[in-house]
Every structure is written in structure tokens, then in C-alpha cells.
Amino acid sequence: MTDRVVVAGAVLDGGRLLAARRSAPPALAGRWELPGGKLEPGETAPEALVRELREELGVEIEPGERIPGEWPLAPGYVLHVWTARLLSGEPRPLQDHDELRWLARRELDSVDWLDQDRPAVSRAARHLPAAPSA
Template sequence: MVVVAGALCDGGRLLAARRSAPAELAGRWELPGGKLEPGESPEEALVRELREELGVETETVERIPGEWPLKPGYVLRVWTARLLSGAPEPLEDHDELRWLARHELDSVDWLDQDRPAVAEAALRLTAAPPAP
């Protein structure tokens, strides 16, 4: 089973989402996303998941190299994504969101499987102005 996550970048910052469930993950931070559904491409799944979880419209930009094991039978794949419209809100599975600049990325307790992708996403952060 493929789980997709988005390194949502805007204005030189990366969006971090704090898990509210399940109990073993609650309070830790991740790149938001979710499971691929039958008939979806990973990119389509990511756009759908970010819409459902955050209430925003996005587009995928590039796949971050690598994949990371989750629980048995699940693997995490990450894409960078651009915010097209909306302001992210924690609608599902999260209780807080933070936009983090590169120097702030270590200020939250990332889930272990997200750390390599966050490090790669940090290399892609620029000082671009925020989207309108």
C-alpha cells in the first residue's frame, strides 16, 4: 500500500502538520497526506488528500527521491507541492499546522519516516514570495 505525503511549500516555508491520532503518533509532526485509492495516480491522491485534510487546492511539483517503510505492507512516497488556493486548516487527523522556514524545521518532533523527506524538501525551499 502506497501512502503519499506532500512537502507543501509556500513563500520559502514548509507546512508541518501535528498528528491528533492514532494515539501512538499523536503530538508528532508530519508532512500531510494519505493512502492511495484504487484507480488514482499518486499525484491525484496527494491533491485529493491535501484538499480533504487541509481544505486547500494544490499541484504536485516533483517527487522527492526515495521511499520509506511505515507499518508492514505500507510505504511512504513524498512529493513537493505548490499551494494554488485556500489557507490550510487542520480538518482531519491533525490538531495544529505550522509554516516553518528552513532554520525552523528542527523545532518540531517529526515522525521518523518523514525526516529524510523533510531534509530533502529543505533543500528545495527558496525565498519566493507567498502565493496570493
């Protein structure tokens, strides 16, 4: 049996990456992730990402490229991450999150990412402008 895919969006806007703090389940609460959710039967990964971010954040996004790699989650689930461009709406924590933050490249280490999100975040960082030299 193949693993069920969970899609997450590395939402990029204005040279920043969107981070979402989990409010549930209790084991994950307080840690940060790239927002997304489970692929439903008959959906493509980009379609699932558009639906999940609409449900969770109240925004419309345009999926971009898949970030190479996949990361195991709970048994039977695997994480696939896509870049995404914000088209409309202001992200709000509607489901499963209690706080959102836009992070510049130099701020990515300022939140406690879920372990499975760390490799995708570091790959997504390549899409962000380098920090200005001091």
C-alpha cells in the same frame, strides 16, 4: 504482494514548508508529519495527493516533483513524498491533525517529526531558501 503507497506533500509556499501535527492514532499523536494519505485504487499518486490535502487541509495544491526515496511505514505501507505548491485556500487541520505550522528552513528542527518523515523533510529543505546570513 507490493506495499500500499501513502503519499505525502512537502507543501511549499513563500519559502516555507507546511508541517502538520498528528492528533490520531494515539501512537502518533503530538508528532509532526508532511500531510497526506493512502493511495486509493485507480488513483495516481499526484491525484491522491490533491484529494488528500483537500480532505485533510481544505486546500488546492499542484503536485510537483517526487522527492527521491521511499520510507517504510506500518507493515505493508510505504511513504512517497512529492513537492506541492499551494494554489488556493488557507490550510486548516480538518482531519487527523490538531495544529499546522509553516516552517522556514532554519525552523525545520523545531518540531518533533515522525521518524519516517525526517529524510523527506531534509530533502524537501533543498527547495527552501537558505537562511539569511546573520
